[in-house]
Amino acid sequence: MSVVLxxxxxxxxxxxxxxxxLRGLILQLAVMGKLVPQDSNEEPASELLKRxxxxxxxxxxxxxxxxxISASDITESTxxxxxxxxxxxxxxxxxxxxxxxxxxxxxxxxxxxxxxYVALIRGNNINATLNLDRLVYVPTTQVSAEQLIRRGDVVIxxxxxxxxxxxxxxxxxxxxxxxxxxxxxxIRAYLTELHPxxxxxxxxxxxxxxxxxxxxxxxxxxxxxxxxxxxxxPVPPLAEQHRIVAKVDELMALCxxxxxxxxxxxxxxxxxxxSLLRTLTQSTDAADLASNWQRIAEHFDTLFSTELxxxxxxxxxLQLAVMGxxxxxxPNDEPAEELLKHIQSGVSKPEVKAIRNKLKALRxxxxxxxxxxxxxxxxxxxxxxxxxxxxNGESSRGAGAGVEMVVLRLADISSGELSLTHTRSMILxxxxxxxYRLRKNDILVIRVNGSADIVGRLVLCDNNLDAIYCDxxxxxxxxxxxxxxxxxxxxxxxxxxxxxxxxxxxxxxxQKTVNQGHIGGLRMPLPxxxEQHRIVAKVDELMALCxQMKADLREARAQQSRLADTLIGERxx
Numbered sequence: 001m002s003v004v005l006x007x008x009x010x011x012x013x014x015x016x017x018x019x020x021x022l023r024g025l026i027l028q029l030a031v032m033g034k035l036v037p038q039d040s041n042e043e044p045a046s047e048l049l050k051r052x053x054x055x056x057x058x059x060x061x062x063x064x065x066x067x068x069i070s071a072s073d074i075t076e077s078t079x080x081x082x083x084x085x086x087x088x089x090x091x092x093x094x095x096x097x098x099x100x101x102x103x104x105x106x107x108x109x110x111x112x113x114x115x116x117y118v119a120l121i122r123g124n125n126i127n128a129t130l131n132l133d134r135l136v137y138v139p140t141t142q143v144s145a146e147q148l149i150r151r152g153d154v155v156i157x158x159x160x161x162x163x164x165x166x167x168x169x170x171x172x173x174x175x176x177x178x179x180x181x182x183x184x185x186x187i188r189a190y191l192t193e194l195h196p197x198x199x200x201x202x203x204x205x206x207x208x209x210x211x212x213x214x215x216x217x218x219x220x221x222x223x224x225x226x227x228x229x230x231x232x233x234p235v236p237p238l239a240e241q242h243r244i245v246a247k248v249d250e251l252m253a254l255c256x257x258x259x260x261x262x263x264x265x266x267x268x269x270x271x272x273x274x275s276l277l278r279t280l281t282q283s284t285d286a287a288d289l290a291s292n293w294q295r296i297a298e299h300f301d302t303l304f305s306t307e308l309x310x311x312x313x314x315x316x317x318l319q320l321a322v323m324g325x326x327x328x329x330x331p332n333d334e335p336a337e338e339l340l341k342h343i344q345s346g347v348s349k350p351e352v353k354a355i356r357n358k359l360k361a362l363r364x365x366x367x368x369x370x371x372x373x374x375x376x377x378x379x380x381x382x383x384x385x386x387x388x389x390x391x392n393g394e395s396s397r398g399a400g401a402g403v404e405m406v407v408l409r410l411a412d413i414s415s416g417e418l419s420l421t422h423t424r425s426m427i428l429x430x431x432x433x434x435x436y437r438l439r440k441n442d443i444l445v446i447r448v449n450g451s452a453d454i455v456g457r458l459v460l461c462d463n464n465l466d467a468i469y470c471d472x473x474x475x476x477x478x479x480x481x482x483x484x485x486x487x488x489x490x491x492x493x494x495x496x497x498x499x500x501x502x503x504x505x506x507x508x509x510x511q512k513t514v515n516q517g518h519i520g521g522l523r524m525p526l527p528x529x530x531e532q533h534r535i536v537a538k539v540d541e542l543m544a545l546c547x548q549m550k551a552d553l554r555e556a557r558a559q560q561s562r563l564a565d566t567l568i569g570e571r572x573x
Contacts, residue, residue, distance in 0.1 A: 018561075019259050026251045027204040030244050031234050033084035042239040045088040048193070049235060052095060055190040059097065079232075080206065086237050092187065093229035095194060099186040100225075101158070102143050102179045110137045118143050122181040123157040123165060128203065130155060130170045136181070143179040147186070151175045152195035154187040154202050156228070163221040167211030167228075171199030185225070197241040200248055201233060266306075273309045277316040281323065289325055307553060310546050317542050318494040321535050322525055324375040333528035336379040340526065343387055343482045371496060374525045384520030386483055388476040392447065392516070394436045395471040398426040403433050406467035410449065413459055416493070418444075423467065436468035438475075441485045445474040448513045455512045456501035456519075458492030460485055474516055484532035490539055491524055 029035045079089060092098070102120060110117060117137040125131050149155060149172045156169040160183065169187070180186055189198050201207060210231045211223055236244060276296050283289035296303065304310050320326045370380050394407065406423045413419065438444075442461040449455045449472070459473075469475060478485065491497055504518040527535065 019255050019262065022258075023203075023252065023255050024205045026248060026255070027200055028206055030248055031201055031204050031206055032081060033087055033234070033236060033240075036240065036243045036247050038084050038086060038240060039237075040086070042086065042237045044086040045235045045237050048191070048238050049088055049090060049094070052090075052191050052194075056094065059190060083234055084236075086240070088235045090233050090235050091229065092231050092233060095191075095198070095233060095235070096154075096187045096189045098225055098228055099146055099188060101182040101184040101186070102138060102147055103182045104138045104142045108138050108142065113137055116140055118148075119178045120181050121149065121155055121176075121178055121184060123160055123168075123183055126155055126157050126168050126170045126184070128170060130172060130176075135178075138179070147179050149176040149178050149180060149186065150188070152189065152192060152199070154199060155180050156185045156187060156202070156223075157183065158185045158225075158228075159183040159222045161221070163212075166221045166223050167208065169202035169207075171195070171202070185223075185228070187228075193238055194235075194241075196245040197236070200245070207231065269306070270308065273303055273312055276303065277312055280316055281319045283325065286325070289320075304549065305553070307550055310549055310553070314543060314546050315495055317539060317546075318490065319496065321539050322491060322494045322496050323372055324378055324525065324527060324531075327531065327534045327538050329375050329377055329531060330528075331377075333377060333530045335377045336381075336526040336528055339481075339529055340379060340381065340385060343479065344385065371523075375527070377528050377531075379526045381524060381526050382520065383522045383524055386478055386526075388478050388482075388520075390516040390520070391436070391475045391477075393469040393471040393473045393475065394428065394432055396426075396428060396432060399429055399432075400427070402427050402429040404428075405433050406465075408438070408444075408465075408467050408469045408473075410446065410454075410472050413446070413457075416457065416459060418459060418461060418465075420465075420467070428468070433468060436475075438465040438467055438469060439477075440464050441478070443476040443478075443485060443488060444469055445476060445514070445519055446472065447474050447515070448472050448511050450511055452502060452505065452512055455505050456492075456498070456514050458489050460489040474514075474519060476519070481529075483526070484529065484536060486536045487527075487532040490536060497522060497524065 026035070083089065111134075113119070114137060116139060118140045119132075119135040119137055120143075121130060122136065124134060151172055151174055153172045154169050155172065156167065157165055160166050187198075187202070189195060211228070276292075279292045280289065280296070283292050304313055317326070374380065404425050405428050406420070406425050407428075408418065408423065412423055414421075438461045440461060440463050444459040444461065446454055446457045446459070478488075500522055501514065501518075504521075505512045505514045507513075
């Protein structure tokens with residue numbers, strides 16, 4: 001077995017979820033008799049099963065239920081795989097009893113310990129081992145003696161809202177004296193000799209594959225007791241069980257070390273990428289930037305080998321873009337100062353003036369506090385100086401008569417873009433339709449959400465739409481000459497703006513919000529209009545390359561994972 005693992009350890013361990021799959025491989029090989037050598041001089045498993053049968057009969061005789069689920073025969077045609085000489089097939093019905101969990105009324109439960117109460121294990125307490133977090137307590141009168149967890153018992157989730165969680169199991173290492181909830185079950189082996197081996201059987205891919213598909217239901221997924229009892233279990237000779245357990249413990253410790261080393265390597269990689277990207281954004285001039293970039297470019301494939309690092313690179317691209325260091329300046333471009341004069345030459349609407357007046361105090365104290373230097377042809381401004389028209393979205397939930405109209409919601413935003421795939425409609429007055437209809441180059445600001453990462457995001461409407469927007473958004477409309485709309489959309493994703501938004505939003509009742517004043521007060525660098533278009537073109541080019549890198553990375557990982565799965569599958573045969 002050591003040769004098998006050493007040959008393929010690098011491939012399996014570095015694949016996506018590789019160490020998890022490696023753990024599964026170890027456990028699967030263990031229950032197939034391929035982890036440690038067999039010894040023909042040892043007592044065969046058939047003798048162990050005879051003792052088990054006697055104990056099973058004695059337990060059934062003493063039980064008040066006096067009823068045992070008959071064990072289904074395992075024939076050669078139904079064997080999952082062939083066992084080594086000295087091993088035997090059995091099933092859970094022959095090896096253990098399954099005990100149902102404690103039922104109780106919600107009013108009987110307490111989240112703190114009280115005299116006369118006992119703790120219950122529930123589904124959220126079952127991982128690879130039992131955790132004792134967030135226990136619930138019920139009166140001891142609700143719990144029978146057989147429902148108290150003993151050392152070696154395996155607690156299993158029998159019901160869950162998630163099919164993936166149904167069947168997850170963990171073995172108790174101590175006599176806990178706790179009960180377990182009605183959505184759980186307890187598997188208690190008839191022979192304590194079976195405990196160590198029996199415990200890790202319920203972690204194997206073989207077991208997980210058996211319970212997959214059984215846990216089905218409407219709204220909640222259930223693993224039926226009969227299905228659990230019918231699961232086939234390979235039983236090694238007792239002496240070999242001890243050797244298997246020792247080898248599994250040894251190899252799991254190796255996996256723990258690999259996991260720790262991998263975590264340390266990932267943390268070091270993140271710190272290295274962040275440090276090197278910081279040198280780009282802190283470059284003092286074009287020559288310094290070129291020099292810093294050259295150092296990164298020489299090791300690009302090594303540095304940007306994870307989705308997290310590629311996202312960090314995207315953030316640096318956006319930061320360089322808004323600093324005026326992504327494309328060269330053209331002295332023939334009309335400076336941003338002149339552009340701003342053109343924008344403000346018209347008569348401001350009353351609501352725009354009102355917001356601008358609210359910002360006067362803010363500008364008077366902060367105009368000199370700029371985050372970084374920008375080219376001479378650029379200008380630091382507040383977004384309100386671009387004279388946008390602000391409009392919060394439609395708050396109505398429908399009218400009795402009017403026009404049926406698509407109303408865009410937060411659910412219709414996908415990857416920062418408007419999606420019309422699963423929209424909803426409602427009847428609205430014609431006046432509302434005209435007021436809130438979305439037109440090309442409208443920019444929607446996400447006004448409210450529970451996630452700080454989403455609030456304040458800008459979404460560009462690329463075309464005239466036969467749709468309006470709900471009150472989770474603020475719409476911004478600009479004069480055509482004001483700004484390249486895609487530049488503003490790009491600016492909204494930059495660290496410069498996102499850091500400002502994080503300091504501005506208001507939290508109430510778990511929701512985070514921004515208002516028109518917040519958005520109008522955003523500080524931003526304004527380049528000459530032609531340069532805005534050049535910046536957008538360069539950013540689009542680089543983002544497309546980053547997206548392709550991510551796609552290639554996912555495909556490479558998928559192939560690596562398929563290779564690892566194939567290898568593991570072959571070893572299971």
